[in-house]
Amino acid sequence: MAQVSLPADHAAEHEQTSTGLSNRKLLMWSFLGSECLFFGTLISTYLVYRNHSLVGPLPQNVFDIPYTSVSAFVLLMSSLTMVLALAAIQHGNVRQMRVWLLATALLGTVFVSGQVYEFTGFVRDGLSLQKNLFGTTFFVLTGFHGAHVTVGVIMLFSIFLNSFRGKVTQKDSLTVELAGLYWHFVDVVWIVIFTVVYLLPY
Amino acid sequence: MATAERAVYAAQPSHPGSRHYGGIWSWVFTVDHKKIGILYGVTAFVFFMMGGLEALLVRSQLAVPNNTVVTGDAYNELFTMHATTMVFLALMPMSVAFFNIVVPLQIGARDVAFPRLNAFSYWVFLCGGLLINSSFIFGGAPDAGWFGYANLTELPYNHVTHGIDFWILGLQVLGVASMAGAFNFLVTIVNMRAPGMSFMRMPLFTWMTLVTSILLMLAFPVITVALIELMFDRFVGTNFFNPTAGADPILWQHFFWLFGHPEVYILILPAMGIVSDVLPTFSRKPLFGYPVVAYSGVAIGFMAWGVWAHHMFSTGLGPVADSVFSITTMLIAVPTGIKIFNWIGTMVGGSLRFSTPMLFAIGFIAMFVIGGLSGVMLASPPADWVENDTYFVVAHIHYVLFGGTMFGLFAGIYYWFPKVTGRMLDEKFGKIHFWLTMIGMNVTFFVQHMVGLDGMPRRIYTYPSGMGWDLPNLISTIGAFILAASVLVFLYNFASSVRWGTIAGNDPWDGRTLEWTIPSPPPEYNFKKIPIVHARDPFWEQKYPSAGGGHAIPAIAGAAHDAEESGEEEHIHIPDPSIYPFFAAVGFALTMAGLLVSSAPLTAGITTGIMIAPGASLPSWLSVVGLLTMLWGIYGWAFEPVSGY
Numbered sequence: 001m002a003q004v005s006l007p008a009d010h011a012a013e014h015e016q017t018s019t020g021l022s023n024r025k026l027l028m029w030s031f032l033g034s035e036c037l038f039f040g041t042l043i044s045t046y047l048v049y050r051n052h053s054l055v056g057p058l059p060q061n062v063f064d065i066p067y068t069s070v071s072a073f074v075l076l077m078s079s080l081t082m083v084l085a086l087a088a089i090q091h092g093n094v095r096q097m098r099v100w101l102l103a104t105a106l107l108g109t110v111f112v113s114g115q116v117y118e119f120t121g122f123v124r125d126g127l128s129l130q131k132n133l134f135g136t137t138f139f140v141l142t143g144f145h146g147a148h149v150t151v152g153v154i155m156l157f158s159i160f161l162n163s164f165r166g167k168v169t170q171k172d173s174l175t176v177e178l179a180g181l182y183w184h185f186v187d188v189v190w191i192v193i194f195t196v197v198y199l200l201p202y
Numbered sequence: 203m204a205t206a207e208r209a210v211y212a213a214q215p216s217h218p219g220s221r222h223y224g225g226i227w228s229w230v231f232t233v234d235h236k237k238i239g240i241l242y243g244v245t246a247f248v249f250f251m252m253g254g255l256e257a258l259l260v261r262s263q264l265a266v267p268n269n270t271v272v273t274g275d276a277y278n279e280l281f282t283m284h285a286t287t288m289v290f291l292a293l294m295p296m297s298v299a300f301f302n303i304v305v306p307l308q309i310g311a312r313d314v315a316f317p318r319l320n321a322f323s324y325w326v327f328l329c330g331g332l333l334i335n336s337s338f339i340f341g342g343a344p345d346a347g348w349f350g351y352a353n354l355t356e357l358p359y360n361h362v363t364h365g366i367d368f369w370i371l372g373l374q375v376l377g378v379a380s381m382a383g384a385f386n387f388l389v390t391i392v393n394m395r396a397p398g399m400s401f402m403r404m405p406l407f408t409w410m411t412l413v414t415s416i417l418l419m420l421a422f423p424v425i426t427v428a429l430i431e432l433m434f435d436r437f438v439g440t441n442f443f444n445p446t447a448g449a450d451p452i453l454w455q456h457f458f459w460l461f462g463h464p465e466v467y468i469l470i471l472p473a474m475g476i477v478s479d480v481l482p483t484f485s486r487k488p489l490f491g492y493p494v495v496a497y498s499g500v501a502i503g504f505m506a507w508g509v510w511a512h513h514m515f516s517t518g519l520g521p522v523a524d525s526v527f528s529i530t531t532m533l534i535a536v537p538t539g540i541k542i543f544n545w546i547g548t549m550v551g552g553s554l555r556f557s558t559p560m561l562f563a564i565g566f567i568a569m570f571v572i573g574g575l576s577g578v579m580l581a582s583p584p585a586d587w588v589e590n591d592t593y594f595v596v597a598h599i600h601y602v603l604f605g606g607t608m609f610g611l612f613a614g615i616y617y618w619f620p621k622v623t624g625r626m627l628d629e630k631f632g633k634i635h636f637w638l639t640m641i642g643m644n645v646t647f648f649v650q651h652m653v654g655l656d657g658m659p660r661r662i663y664t665y666p667s668g669m670g671w672d673l674p675n676l677i678s679t680i681g682a683f684i685l686a687a688s689v690l691v692f693l694y695n696f697a698s699s700v701r702w703g704t705i706a707g708n709d710p711w712d713g714r715t716l717e718w719t720i721p722s723p724p725p726e727y728n729f730k731k732i733p734i735v736h737a738r739d740p741f742w743e744q745k746y747p748s749a750g751g752g753h754a755i756p757a758i759a760g761a762a763h764d765a766e767e768s769g770e771e772e773h774i775h776i777p778d779p780s781i782y783p784f785f786a787a788v789g790f791a792l793t794m795a796g797l798l799v800s801s802a803p804l805t806a807g808i809t810t811g812i813m814i815a816p817g818a819s820l821p822s823w824l825s826v827v828g829l830l831t832m833l834w835g836i837y838g839w840a841f842e843p844v845s846g847y
Contacts, residue, residue, distance in 0.1 A: 023393050026393055034422070040423075041423065130439045162841075
């Protein structure tokens, strides 16, 4: 998680590992496997306590599906720009990569900001962490997802800024690829959360 | 032998201006897997002795009826901290010490895949252990059992001390250490095997490390989320386990045991791996049924996920769930039994040498069979309803975790001590240690089966006389002190052998695997040349080519002439020591400790026995310093040029 943008020295290790897969990529995949269980447990908690709240406000009172659909769309589009950023650096086009990285980070920022705005609306409607089981499970689940998006945005900005120091070149495309893996994972988790939390009828 | 020279980091330029730290700093900033392994082992053994002292206090209190050595509250803290310490701070990190020291040597690698992440794991582990244990100083230790069942840990029921808060945050910190270590060893084993070291040629200890790493990285997120939920309940007032808001505290049990049962296998599989390496060496025979033993370990790893509710039969899950989990639990005894028969098969017809590692390995089999059988008894719900929460369960887990894991780890200590230090542990004291441990262990725990079936509940701080429990408890306590004596013998042996032990040489046990091909202690770069592996038990095949029938090709010595060799040494890459993992780890722990301090006003608002934070300014201060240190550490780490020499 910490080795967001290691310099290029490890580029040569690619063909030297037993599997041919680079160590860092394998690390990222195992980290994401671990994250599956992390979000799996949070989502399970939400599902176990679904419709168990003793007092309102309930999901049907506060959810604004069209609004959240738009922000979900924004996050999904950021996966597209992430793919384009990776394609750009794999072709050695640093300038184009910067554009798409920035776009990805900004789309992520829009999503997180939208989530913050949505939360403030829910709080105005009387929902809080302490109010009922829905508030408890909803805020902690979506809050941890939002925190993951935020970490991703920081990673993307770090790579973006680092590229101006000449540290992100074609042979460092793995760094961008790893950030991309993380980013796509966070998007996929949101598809699951959006489905089970917002779209399943209450 | 051009193919033989495959230095892992050969392509990297060696930097002339490498950093170097001397004295204690060479340990603090080290990224060498062997040094980190030693740090892990020594730290874990210190925690092991702390946990042992807690156990001695527990046993002293229970020696006679109506005893008053400790109060009921202190007793709750002692058994909670005994179990927490033994599981998270002693047995697991002692296994990790072996992962660190042995795995890269067994697979023919120069280090682990991520040396700095490895250092980070150790320092996070140490900070987590200190954080949990500092609760003794700051007013009160956790007192709700190592399983921390919800309700017992919820604020309305547990607010006299901050013990539970220390426990929550300490375990979160330890979880990060375990997961970082698990990722590291998974990648190391999958990716850094020497050429020819296919999965089916890996030594069994490496195999079990792989399975354990997968279990660790999948099980710890579950407990992390459960702890986060409990933390939110206590710090922020959420309702995850609050029945008055409609929540179900049983959910905690599901999450805890969904983690907790794989955790049991995380504790036992490394010991099984050690035993699977020790037995063939001291039987001078290949492991009987190698693929079956390896696959049994994998099968145990899979099935570990389907048995958790056998810890919860008495919560009223209903007959269907009880039956399913009863059957899966009995099924998991099958791969375990297969391993036991294969170990026995390994010894049959071998030329056995009863050195201390072998004694502990055989002791492991015997004790683990007893613990396994009582486990199968507990797997039957009707029997479990009688035995649940009695000393029968205490006897079971100690036969598995002490008779099993700890015997396996002792076998490993005696087996690999010469490789790490270059000197042998003394055999005479080793045998005294073994027999004292064996006798002490059985005297302590065997009677607990009977007193448990007789109805003595666990976790009671005293009992009246005349229940028929007096004599068994006294015997148990005597056994505990025999065990303490055995540890003293071991300590003496360890301390004297480090200095004056017989020089071991490369291969004191006539070993079979790659770690015995290199000098003891191994040079910093481990292998002058990365070996090429042509067989299972590669070193044995090299020494006794006729025995295996395969064509044996020298693994390391090769045909290299001097000039070539000196030329290659330039390619050996040793990663530089780094200051960042240490600071990232300390910063992380401070951040968590800061959370704890800032929670003080909240919890103290209800009623308070202690005050951690006298002033309100302290919380933000500590957390902010911790957070900044951690961020600085992580960024410094991420942008640190990967150099070496």
